[in-house]
């Protein structure tokens with residue numbers, strides 16, 4: 001099946017078709033830092049510039065070990081990693097392999113795997129039938145007037161979600177030892193980085209470890225189908241309806257007390273069915289607030305999944321980040337659970353004097369190409385699939 005997710009299509013097809021076949025470099029395995037509990041194991045494949053022994057490799061392994069220490073899921077995650085020169089404006093990009101999963105299977109897995117209070121609350125918010133508000137009405141641009149509840153089989157609604165394979169492994173929906181890759185993380189060598197931040201992040205450089213943490217989290221499932229909808233609107237093809245474009249994380253994307261996959265607006269993470277709002281999400285790169293919806297709201301400093309990063313800053317994994325990953329199926333380790341309001345590494349040394357990333361003029365988008373041509377790659381297979389499914 002052709003992956004429909006916008007991030008893999010942007011990156012995987014870009015790399016696979018235009019740059020080089022993946023998996024052409026040596027494969028190397030590394031053991032994560034020893035932890036007392038079961039934990040995810042990351043297997044990295046260098047696709048250029050992140051070979052064993054390089055500073056970039058060491059930094060990426062550090063970031064992977066951090067995520068291993070945060071979770072207890074006994075799964076193996078396979079990532080391609082690279083450091084290559086591409087256009088300015090983007091520090092790194094992550095493409096995730098994905099799979100179509102039924103909402104019912106996801107709901108069951110989340111219920112059976114609930115290990116935290118947030119998990120139990122989140123599961124309780126999931127009705128037997130998936131429904132959500134959306135402005136992705138077939139053939140129409142998003143406006144308030146077409147904002148409507150989507151759970152109508154006559155509109156092609158399928159009760160399907162699109163899950164990153166890493167997320168599906170965490171949920172037990174695919175084998176944890178599946179040998180296909182789960183994602184590709186490519187860093188932009190056009191920028192200067194601090195690879196070892198033990199002495200702080202140097203001025204005018206970006207923290208590579210923090211950046212890697214951010215990109216890995218995308219692969220683990222911190223993604224939103226609203227980005228797909230946003231891209232389709234930009235290409236004059238609005239109207240995704242309720243196929244398999246929503247992510248597992250989107251199950252907890254709410255505004256005005258409703259599950260809501262609208263481009264734009266004021267959505268937040270809610271783990272209690274919209275009664276209370278947690279951290280707010282970004283709302284769309286093209287037709288929303290200017291940041292991809294697979295992030296926290298721009299300029300808000302909500303966690304490692306902020307959409308941008310400034311030089312000289314050591315970003316931190318926050319309680320918001322952990323809550324989001326927790327409720328989509330990642331089980332928090334005792335260390336992570338104990339750290340309510342947990343910050344993996346404090347933001348420190350050489351931070352912008354304003355203390356706000358959004359006010360740093362060197363701020364650069366953390367992830368995902370904003371290159372228009374890449375959007376086209378996302379659109380074409382999706383359109384083909386819709387035709388075939390209706391034909």
Ligand SMILES: [Zn+2]
Pocket residue numbers: 214218294295307366367368
């Ligand atoms: Zn990102």
